[in-house]
Amino acid sequence: MDLFATIFVDGLIYAAWLFIVSVGLTLVFGVLNILNIAHGSLYAIGAYTSASMVGAYFGVGGDAFPWGSYVALIAAAILVALVMGPLLERGLLRFFYGRDEVLNVLVTYAVFLILEDAMKLIWGVNPYYVYEPYTLLGDVELGSLFYVGYDFAVIAIAIVVGLAVWMSLNRTRTGKVVLAVIHDPEMSRTMGVNVPRIYLGAFVAGAFLAALGGAVTAPMISVQPGLGVNVIIVAFAVVIIGGLGSIPGAAIGALMVGISRAASVHLLPEAELFIIYFVMAIVLMFRPEGLFAKTQARKI
Amino acid sequence: MLGMNHLLAVAGTFAVMAAGAVILPDWAMFLIVMALAKGLVCLGIVGMMRGGLVSFGQGLYYCAGAYTATLFANSFGITDIFLLCIVSAVVCLAIGGLFGPLLAGYRGIFFAMLSLALSMVLYGSLSKLSVIGGTDGLNIAAPTFLGWEPEGRALQSGLYLFVSALVVAAGAVMWRYFHSEQGLIALAARDNELRVEYLGASVRKAMTLNYVFGAVLGGLGGTIAALALGHVDPEFAFWTTSGEFVFVAILAGYLSVPAVFVAAIILELVRSFSNLYFPNTWQLALGVFLLAVIVALPGGLGSLVDRRRKREGAQ
Numbered sequence: 001m002d003l004f005a006t007i008f009v010d011g012l013i014y015a016a017w018l019f020i021v022s023v024g025l026t027l028v029f030g031v032l033n034i035l036n037i038a039h040g041s042l043y044a045i046g047a048y049t050s051a052s053m054v055g056a057y058f059g060v061g062g063d064a065f066p067w068g069s070y071v072a073l074i075a076a077a078i079l080v081a082l083v084m085g086p087l088l089e090r091g092l093l094r095f096f097y098g099r100d101e102v103l104n105v106l107v108t109y110a111v112f113l114i115l116e117d118a119m120k121l122i123w124g125v126n127p128y129y130v131y132e133p134y135t136l137l138g139d140v141e142l143g144s145l146f147y148v149g150y151d152f153a154v155i156a157i158a159i160v161v162g163l164a165v166w167m168s169l170n171r172t173r174t175g176k177v178v179l180a181v182i183h184d185p186e187m188s189r190t191m192g193v194n195v196p197r198i199y200l201g202a203f204v205a206g207a208f209l210a211a212l213g214g215a216v217t218a219p220m221i222s223v224q225p226g227l228g229v230n231v232i233i234v235a236f237a238v239v240i241i242g243g244l245g246s247i248p249g250a251a252i253g254a255l256m257v258g259i260s261r262a263a264s265v266h267l268l269p270e271a272e273l274f275i276i277y278f279v280m281a282i283v284l285m286f287r288p289e290g291l292f293a294k295t296q297a298r299k300i
Numbered sequence: 301m302l303g304m305n306h307l308l309a310v311a312g313t314f315a316v317m318a319a320g321a322v323i324l325p326d327w328a329m330f331l332i333v334m335a336l337a338k339g340l341v342c343l344g345i346v347g348m349m350r351g352g353l354v355s356f357g358q359g360l361y362y363c364a365g366a367y368t369a370t371l372f373a374n375s376f377g378i379t380d381i382f383l384l385c386i387v388s389a390v391v392c393l394a395i396g397g398l399f400g401p402l403l404a405g406y407r408g409i410f411f412a413m414l415s416l417a418l419s420m421v422l423y424g425s426l427s428k429l430s431v432i433g434g435t436d437g438l439n440i441a442a443p444t445f446l447g448w449e450p451e452g453r454a455l456q457s458g459l460y461l462f463v464s465a466l467v468v469a470a471g472a473v474m475w476r477y478f479h480s481e482q483g484l485i486a487l488a489a490r491d492n493e494l495r496v497e498y499l500g501a502s503v504r505k506a507m508t509l510n511y512v513f514g515a516v517l518g519g520l521g522g523t524i525a526a527l528a529l530g531h532v533d534p535e536f537a538f539w540t541t542s543g544e545f546v547f548v549a550i551l552a553g554y555l556s557v558p559a560v561f562v563a564a565i566i567l568e569l570v571r572s573f574s575n576l577y578f579p580n581t582w583q584l585a586l587g588v589f590l591l592a593v594i595v596a597l598p599g600g601l602g603s604l605v606d607r608r609r610k611r612e613g614a615q
Contacts, residue, residue, distance in 0.1 A: 035409055092591075101409045102354045106550060107594060109543055113587030120580050233420060233539055240413050273424025277417040284414050288406060 006145060007262045013151045015258025016158035020216060021231055022238040023165060023250045024209030030182050030245030031202035033101065034093060037108040039210045040232025041115035042084055046214025048119060050076035051128040051223045058132060069133045073215045080211035085204030093203070094196065112228065120225055127222035134219035154216060158254075161209065165247055178202060182245070237280040243290030252291060256283075310472050313558075317464040321457040329460045331568050333528045336463045338362075338545065339564030340521035343474055344514030345549040346560050350478060351486035351503075351510050352493075353407065357415030358545045360422050361392050361518025363537035366526035368392070368519070370440040371432065381443040381462055381527060388523040389516050396515025404507040407493075419537045426534035437533025440526050463524055467561060470517060475557045477513065486510055547586070551593050553600015563601055 025039045053072040062068055088111060096104050137149030169175040180188045181198045189195045214227070221227075238257050242249025257276050264275040271278075283291065320332065341362050348355055365388040372387050373379055399418060406414055427435045442455055450458045477483045486506040489496045493503050526532045535541060544567065552563035570589065574582040597603065 035413075095595075102412055103594065105356075105409065105412065106546065106590065109546075110587040110590040110594070113583040113590070117581045117584035117587075125580075229540065233416075236413060237417065240410075240417075244409070270428040271424075273427060274421055275424075277420040277424060280417045281414065281421065284406075284410065284417070285402065288410060 002144065003266060005143065007259065007266050009142060009145075009147065010265070011255075011259030011262030012155060013147075013258075014261055015254040016155040017213070017217065018234065018238050018258055019158045019251055019254035020154070020161055021210065021213035022235040022242075022254060023161060023247060024206035024213070025235050026239040026242065026245055026247060026250045027165065027209070028203055028206035029239065030247075031178060032089075032093065032097070032199055034096070034104045034108065035101065035236075035244070036206070037105060037232055038088065038111040038115060039108075039206070039235065040228030041112050041119070042080065042207050042210035042228075043214040043217075043231050044119060044228035045084060045115065046077050046080050046211025047218040047221075047223045047227055048123045048128065048214075049080050049211070050215035050218045051130045052076075052123070053079075054130040054133060054218070055128065058130075066132055066136055069130075069136070073133060073218070074212070077208055077212040077215045080214075081204050081208035084211075085207040086200060088207070089200050089203040094199070097199070112232070116225070116228065123223075125225055127224040128218075129222055130219050132219070150219065157212075157216060161212070162247070162251055165205075165209075169247070174201075234276055237276050240290055241280050241283045243287075243293030246290070246292035249290060249292030306472070306475075310468055313471075314464060314468045317468070318461060320464070321460050324460075326453065326456055329456050330528065331572060332565060333456075333460050333463050334525060335565040335568035336467045336561060337521045337524035337528065338548065338568070339561040340467065340470055340524070341518045342545050342548040342552065342564055343470060343557065343560045344517035345545055346552060346554050346557075347474060347478070347486075347510045347513050347517075348507075349549055349554040350483070350490060351507050352490035353411045353507065353510070354546060354549070355415040355511075355514065355542070356412040356539065356546060357417070357419035357542050358514060358518050359537040359539065359542035360415070360419035361396065361515045362522040362525070362541065362545070363419070363422055363426070363532075363534070364395055365389075365392050365519030365522030366532040366536050367426070367432070367438075367522075369523040369526050370438050370532045373440050374438065379441050379444045380447075381445055381459075384443065384527070385466070385520055385523050388519040392515045392519025393512065396512040400508040400511040400515070401504075403511055404504045416539055416542065419542055420539060423534050423537040423539075426537065433533070435534060437531055437535075439531050442530065443527045459524075459528060466520065466524070470520070471557045471561070474513065474517075478557070482506060482509060547590055549600075550590070551597075551600055553597075553602035555599060556602030556605050559600060559602035559605065 021039075021043055025036060028034060028036050028039070050073045053076045054069045057069050057072045058066075092107070092111065093104075096107050134148065134150045137153055140147045140149050140152060167175075169178060177188070177193055178198055178201075180191075181193060181195055185195050213231075234257070238253040239250055240253075241256060242251070242253030256279055260275050260279050261272060264271045287293075320329065324332070341358050344361070345355055345358055368388045368391045369384040373384060378384065403411060403414060426432070432438060442451070443459065445458050445462065448458070478487075485496060485501045485503070486509075488501075489503045489506060496503055522536060525536075548560065548563045548567050551566065552559040570585065571582060574585045578585065593600070
């Protein structure tokens with residue numbers, strides 16, 4: 001029984017992390033119709049920026065009030081979104097709207113390659129460690145098991161992020177405009193919607209979520225080159241399983257991948273990497289467009 | 301069949317390439333062997349691109365071919381390059397025959413992502429299988445050629461000549477296939493799939509066939525790369541490896557077969573020189589290069605030749 005509880009809790013923590021990193025990806029695809037490989041780079045830039053900012057915070061005497069490091073984490077994600085979002089969307093992606101989806105994947109792949117090296121130039125190749133925020137929340141005892149409190153904070157962040165995205169899309173005026181743009185950009189434009197601004201806003205929001213994922217993860221790991229490579233490929237699996245562009249889909253996808261990975265880690269460690277893509281392949285075999293994708297008519 | 305002119309072109313190409321075995325320095329010969337091996341994989345992607353599909357997981361076959369050859373060589377002590385290529389090709393044919401019909405129903409991004417998932421399944425499994433080396437991979441002995449056991453420069457030249465012959469043969473076969481009725485159906489499906497179906501052709505069959513060709517070519521490329529490097533590891537199936545293959549395919553475009561190998565050699569050259577002069581910014585250079593190709597040369601290198609040909613035709 002304990003084993004199942006462990007798998008469930010571990011899976012939930014991993015799923016929460018997965019959801020934070022994938023929800024931005026699915027949002028950007030939903031609005032801009034671009035599957036953004038550079039999402040992984042934004043995640044890594046978020047991790048680096050937050051590592052630098054939290055490091056700087058403790059460098060200037062933040063020890064007196066360590067909780068301020070959480071503000072530094074969030075501020076890092078906002079900073080990355082505000083700098084990188086407009087730069088990528090206005091500077092590059094807007095020239096590729098309406099082009100072939102696969103071509104756009106390649107464009108973002110090029111951006112990903114460029115950013116990978118740009119990060120090495122800015123932050124070097126040595127790892128960064130910022131463990132302070134991770135230990136700050138103490139431990140949580142669950143039955144006979146101890147968990148780090150921060151892990152549960154990640155679950156809370158994931159829930160807040162999910163609700164915030166869902167609410168702002170479905171319960172606000174801007175959100176409804178965004179849904180209209182997703183449904184038919186051309187028609188929205190004729191109705192007076194400033195479509196480029198919606199695209200920019202959605203991309204910045206996506207970049208923020210990617211960077212937030214990185215910023216939240218930075219205290220849990222050593223921040224070093226190659227972070228983005230693995231993240232993007234897992235996030236792909238999540239959003240494809242859930243159906244591209246679907247936010248509930250990303251949540252279900254994250255839970256499926258999170259729990260199967262946790263089960264595999266405890267029961268069959270050799271299959272840890274294998275299981276994620278295996279789940280994705282199985283889902284796609286039966287639901288070619290993912291679990292929550294809207295059905296679309298074939299165009300002649 | 302190939303006409304007289306085509307046969308002459310094929311023989312001429314091989315003669316020119318073979319001359320390289322004499323005049324090229326060792327490093328260049330190795331570079332070209334690797335480039336051509338990868339070019340074979342990319343030729344498979346180009347075949348799929350003609351049908352409008354891009355596989356982001358061709359590393360699957362590159363890796364499967366490399367591991368098949370290595371395991372076969374290490375278990376049975378067989379080093380003959382012809383035999384190893386045949387075994388890898390057969391194994392990849394079987395894998396491609398299994399997945400091809402399944403994947404043939406997917407289009408666009410879903411085809412790309414599903415093929416990527418399959419290659420990552422292989423990557424994940426191989427990394428964790430310590431019996432066959434895990435992430436360290438395996439070594440493979442130098443190849444022999446029908447009983448001939450060269451060493452040093454002769455080995456390099458032998459491998460180079462073998463790859464050249466293989467590339468010319470594969471290029472000719474694929475060229476023939478691209479211009480066959482079945483190959484042209486794929487090209488038509490790229491423009492409008494539904495119309496092709498209404499005209500009575502099976503798009504699914506065309507896509508499956510393209511995929512299976514890609515699988516076999518990928519396996520051959522992987523085998524050659526493994527023999528040239530003397531080593532295989534799971535990175536062969538990692539998605540960034542597949543990404544490079546797609547890069548070459550985009551650079552080449554789907555209009556010309558020789559362009560694929562030219563593009564593969566350009567990429568290897570750019571990689572070698574950037575590694576030498578800008579070791580930390582090679583990916584950056586590659587990314588900028590990829591963007592430049594997408595913007596400035598959307599049809600790839602092949603479109604340059606094609607454009608010239610069309611202009612001459614018009615005159």
